[in-house]
Amino acid sequence: MRERNILAGFHTEDEARQAEKALRQAGFTTIQIDKVGQFPGDGIEQITNPVSGDFPGLGVLTLAGDFPSGPDARVLAAANPDASGMSDRGDDNLTRTVLLTAVVAEERGDEATAIIRSHGGQI
Structure with a gap:
């Protein structure tokens, strides 16, 4: 069949x-x-204060990513326009x-x- x-x-x-x-x-x-998703993992699971909180990087905080391969992947992800919150991402397909x-x-x-x-x- x-x-x-x-x-x-x-x-x-x-x-x-x-x-x-x-x-x-x-x-x-x-x-x-x-x-x-675009990035690996589920990100942080508790509310984190970026001023006083302990988090590994911007990519984890804003992109809900876990980067087990090390800090290089976190730094590269933080360079993504989505990490700053200043991108439009008008493409509906990316949120699926x-x-x-x-x-x-x-x-x-x-x-x-x-x-x-x-x-x-x-x-």
Whole structure:
């Protein structure tokens, strides 16, 4: 049987979970949801005061990144315009940090993509 692999981006995990639920109700079974991002890790998990707080660098504080490879990656990430908060980032696609992956039968591929799009997913 021929299969189609579908990769769809969502803004929130809730949107992706709703799409997953609808896909499962339609009979699709091979579905996975993951968080993806431009930088590795989840960043800091507590409120940090940048004046008196102890944090490893601007990239961790503003980009929600963890940089296990060392300080060079942190410095390079801090040079990104997003780190300063002064960039527009008007591109809607860059904020889709939740990835839904589905493997479906080729003949039902259009049905699956319609379900995903109806829940806000971008194929």
